[in-house]
Amino acid sequence: MSLTYQGIPASPGIVIGKAWIYRPAPVAVQRDAACSPEIEWEHFTAAKETARQQLERLADRCKQQFGAEEAAIFDAHLMILDDPDLGETIRASILEGGQSASAAAEAAFNTYVETIGALQDEYLGARAQDIRDVSRRVQYCLMGIDPAAFEMPDQPVVILAEDLAPSDTVQFDKRLILGFCTVKGGPTSHVAIIARSLGAPAVVSAPINLESLPAGIQVALDGTAGKVILDPTPEEIQALQKDQDREEAAWQQALSQAHSPAVTRDGCQVEVVANIGSAEDAHTAVLYGAEGVGLLRTEFLYLDRDTLPNEAEQIRAYAEIFAVMGSRPVVVRTLDIGGDKAVSYLGVQAEPNPFLGWRAIRMINERPDVLRDQFRSLLQAGVNACLRIMLPMVSSLDEVRQAKAIYCQVRDDLLAGGLPCAQDVQFGIMVEVPSAALIAEHLAEEVDFFSIGTNDLTQYTLAVDRTNERVAPLASPFHPAVLRLIALTIESAHKKGRWVGLCGELAGDPRAAGLLLGLRLDEFSMAAKSIPVVKALLRTLDSTACRQVASQALSQATTQEVIDLLNDAFAHDR
Amino acid sequence: MPSIEVLVNHASGLHARPAAMFVRTASAYPCTVTISNLTAHGLAVNAKSILKVLTLGVNQGCTIRVEAEGEKAEEALEDLYRLISTNFGESA
16 A cells, blocks of 8 residues: 655656665674773774775765766765864863763764754754764774665665765765655755756655665655655556656656757757856756857856966866867857955955956956956867856946957967967957946957846846845846846847847746847756757747847836746747 | 954855855964954954854854954955855855
């Protein structure tokens, strides 16, 4: 008979398969010191060293298999392991208190798990889980157990467990994971992050008694609804399978067509490209069918360091990305950093209003060297690339002229010096400040293209700090005022024969595809994962019909009216 | 003993990544550095211990006091002040 449990959804998707119950080895704390305090202390330091090596290996493995965000968990574990106060407590308990290494470590870790766990905070709850995880690792090392030594079935399974610590989750062979279900844990727990990165469904906090569960039982997991069905009936399986098939078919269909161009029903083609910030992202972008890069953020070269990146470093980093993208166009945004980032060597300071302050292209007078170095590196690295360069946060014509003068000087210097220099480079700007949209006709004289940054354009137009939770809901790019600026930008550019891209979140929003097409946007730049779906959606549209909807949208009075209009107009297309 | 008092504005307080950055910065200096949460009980703990810093439960909007004593104490405080006042390198 089937049993249904309601848990908390932690990673979307549906999966049906054999259950495998993961039971980590129990920890046996050795209460009494078996040896002299000095020997017990040696045991502890040896175990700590083994734990450190395991964590370093895990961080590496995790980085390769899952990504940097997930690997950061193990850097945090290393920090806990090396905590000086924790180490001192354990040392004193062993050498002065005569306790066993095992008991001393357990007590010291537990103090923190309890104190921090008692603070009733979501983030700290996750940290308490991390501390417990490190504590268990140290105990395993003292016991001589390798936590990686367990047998997984050789067929893909749905993994059921009381709780899954980060180090449990990353030990599983990811090819054999159908989904996760835990009895404990919250939606922000580590297993949720890992499951989402794998695209595997997960449910947490499902009140299942794992002890009484027969081995190899069938389980159906609905990670979208947070539902778990044990031993599902044929009817239940059929219903779920139908949902699953529909979701899966839509995605597979989109993915299979991801590498074809996005041509509307009436034969109008737009460019669909990716926003990226690293070479790794570039690989993902190609995989999901990006026809190029519409926004390469270059901040990664400048953060977490004490000096400017030199030319050789910059060239290496850009060339790596250009090599991945081959002949596809790559739009590189020059440095966009300000008082919200701690980059002292650039001379940025904490400012009361960093988004209205000294940032991005506004550094040009005090630090022309930064822009010059970046142009020099890009032109040299981009010899075999289809390179496009754009300036962020332009608000006046002077900034563009000044930057162009530097750019031309750099190009002339490279050519005069006999150095490599990319040809046919397009030069453009971001339109993300309302003043730039309003004088777009003049800016279009100076550049080859515009890229509309809707996230900032929205925040500046509506005077809403989108990182301030109390007002963030007001920051809708569907506000008629924002739409009018977008329309004006595109119109002004087209009159001068320039093309326009859009690289804010709006470009990847399925609700906006028809609207932007109707506004005659030329290039849609978005997170790589949105590309297959947006391309599929664009293919269902008719550009003439979209133009009518767009012109109606521009005449609406409120955000809600715009959204209602779009829902009505495009509901049948989805 | 030189000290600073500063308001923590980061949405996750001194918990996740900001706590690690704070402890790493403090650990880079030879002087002793302590931190207390003035909005809570105000007990000073070792700022180089991630576990101790987490026990303070510093949330967004809490005011903390950081004290340093010994070699490079002033520099340590300046560095830590900058870290917190620039919101740990993220948007405010």
